[in-house]
Amino acid sequence: MVSYKDLRSHVNEDGVVIRSSQVHQYHLQALRESPGISKQTYGVVSECPFTELDYFDVTTTFPPDLMHNFLEGVVPLVITKVIQALHVSHVVSLSQINAELDAFRIGKNDRGNIPQKLPNTVLKQNTLPGSAAQKWCLFRILPFVIGHYIPEGEVHWDIYLKCREIGDVILSPTIPRRIIPFLSLQIGEFLSSFQSVFPETFTPKLHYLIHLPQLILKFGPLRQLWCMRFEGKHQYFKRLAHSTCNFKNISYTLAKRHQLKQCWELTSLDCLQQNTYTEGERAIPFRALLQEIQKCVLERSEAEDIQGEERVGVFSSLTTNNVKYCLGDNFVIEVVEEDIPVFIKIVKILRFRGAWMIFGKLRIPKTFERHYHAFKLEDHDEWILVQPGQEKEYHPLDTYVHDDTNYITLYHRV
Template structure:
């Protein structure tokens, strides 16, 4: 049995992907017939409908058997869309499907009767007579009639990887989905292969850190693992978390807690990695088994698969030519508790040595403000600590914060002191930000700068269209008193932090010591959350962190928590791994919602890990059956324009006879553009902005007519850019913009940028 069969998939032959047979419209509510939009030499695959219809292969159907097989495939795909995409219980989907079957059969039989009554049947061919007889009708629904038949259909006709049951004895099992099998299916898609970044050269040092390939770990270690015989090398990140799939109270808490592990490929662009379909399930296990047997036992199949992907990889065939693929693990992400357990470090953060990046004790966090103040962990030092812990675990934990050997030690090139990166979501959004804001608000209230009634500004602040979906929760007294956590999602906390300056800056005097602490953390966040970070900013970041921590400790003695301490390691880890945002957990956390929805809608928790894994793999097989990495342009409220209706800039672009459409909004690469939105036209010390006035679709491309906004200044106290109108206009395209940010304008003249360093590359 070859490695493909072991992974639960058929041996792979690379083929051309299926093409959509139907022409997509620009939007549901468009005006008139839009078929012209895809003619005249325009790129027809640039614009997609909002309705994600089931794809129809364009292969020619010549026999009744071909027709029946095609209908079977489409009905099964339809079932997977109804059940898996919309997360319905299979019993509900089967009930809906049975109702659809009755209607469908009635329509087909009526249609056949009309045809028979209007043609000369004696002259009809044998295939047509078979078709009109309808003897096949009952058979076409059989492939989707039961769970077993649907799974068999997926195995035969879709890129399906069956979850493997791993037995621990005594009826204890968990689910493992081979990474190699999923990667094989990904690589079978030409669309996916076309988006893989294959430039692995270290070359001349870049002045800017863009991704993991600019970090020292890649340049000094991972690059050496590349083999000339591998035409493709996939770099990937693993993520693990403990998920409570229901919201129990009291004694039921933890009963349905599961451990999940995901992976995502990182040498494709971040705009594609952020799609939930690009996050793949690797393992689902009851958390009680992790407690009972240990993380090493549960993760063994994952570790073995990771090692094999580098050592042997797998082979695909394209046009009878072998294509070698290998894969390398860049990092393993998760929250601090998960990462400390995975790395073999102590899991207590209130005492001892809880930092996996240094050996500093918890008691020293309030005085160590620079990485030079602590002993940084490295692999040789850590190996000595592990050896000591094996001799005396209690002593190893007390002296070094090391309890066990990590299961990742079996991955030869993996360094647990570096490649378990800090997570910006857990450390900053859910840790540092609410903790710091609590102390700042306490300080402002104690000093009389603001009153309790001023906190109502958070509730009444009017957010723009792009920010209002994350409108933060109110700040309550129990949070200020330290008796409760700040309620809200990580995105809501991030929104509060970003707009805190606009909410309160007008009543807080400049140079206020509490306000300065907030501004220092803003400066730190703008660098650490940036997608691209210049090397020369890392020394500045280290100084900002030292100044912030020392100021915070002076104002609020004893208030440095571990998540604030971890900041001192960020500059070095960014240098080692590249920007930390590429490893954060925001999108992985969003993937949890799928698990929770499946569990809650099924209302059956018997062997829930098996149900979740199988359902996810059916969903994945449906998504992979027509894998589209680039979704193109999706629009709303479009109308065709006459030449005289176009602005002068657009008239210079269009050619006679090719239609131009004006749209109300357009989504391109997960970014939504609307009238009055603001985009960045030029990155410099004082950036140049443009406010969208009109949106055009021409030859499958989006054009934006913008009013140029002049930047007057950067207001540090309000942490905003102040802009003014000009008489200048420009016609731009999204792919030519230097930044993907789409912003709202506040108070008619202020812009709140998301973290980004305004450098010219």
């Protein structure tokens, strides 16, 4: 029940009146009795058609969409305002940022969502070009693109880092209840800092952040309810509508073409992609493996009759259970105290006597560099053996290098 002009005066839910089913019914009744009442009075225009459903309540069954609210609302606003401030203060110009983006060597796992070049309109408008996934990618890699230009403790950059801390939590597929109060404090601090640094700008989507802690408690991790997958499916229809050039009965054309596509896909014996796929297969003698790897294979397989000439399958990539493992990728294999992830860098993928074995080198975070919002890594020489499915997070992560130091930035809190 906050008016638009009062949005910036609230940085948490403590001082606001939350709508309830009873209050909403009162507002609807007022609209029926006085149809000419201003919509600004209650913020209600009309009754939702879904209220005819017995199990639907407009005040409790509308979870927020993180894709539109955060990735396409808050993230572009924060990035553009920070870039505008850095450009005006001559810390880094827009042309330098675009030059760094062109020269930046993006990791192969982020390559599918390469951010678009920033137009000059970014300096005047608070919008970013590209899809939600491209904006998320830019949000993650921005410190490696321009972080070396920015001095430690720069006030505008601190706004971006606080937004990253919030994103790590709310974009996570699993969120412990114990950190919800801390998330509320983080959001309040971010909104207060944003208003002090950018007093002329405050949008409803920034205000929506204050409700996320309670909504997470109500609905669970909101990433499970976002529109990202719907938009991915919808993209097929948008491309099809453009390519068919049908202006007579577009609904019939899209439905028919989609049905034919679904029929073709369902004829596959592996329509759910549950089979195992490999790339770069070759066979080598067991004796050709390093001694440390041979020892690990013997211990894991509990085999005693291995001949030196017995063949071992070696692969460049393995896809199983819809997770792809490639040489050079990093995976989180453990989370130790204080939520610190431990990584493994894949060096070899083997198949021996029907069993899959992934060998890699242990990578332990030395520190968390807040300025880059990334873990500074310390590589260890000992070999680690894991099997597919033992990782804590299925997203493969790229290594980014700055000043000859390896860094990993996460998609979200693990």
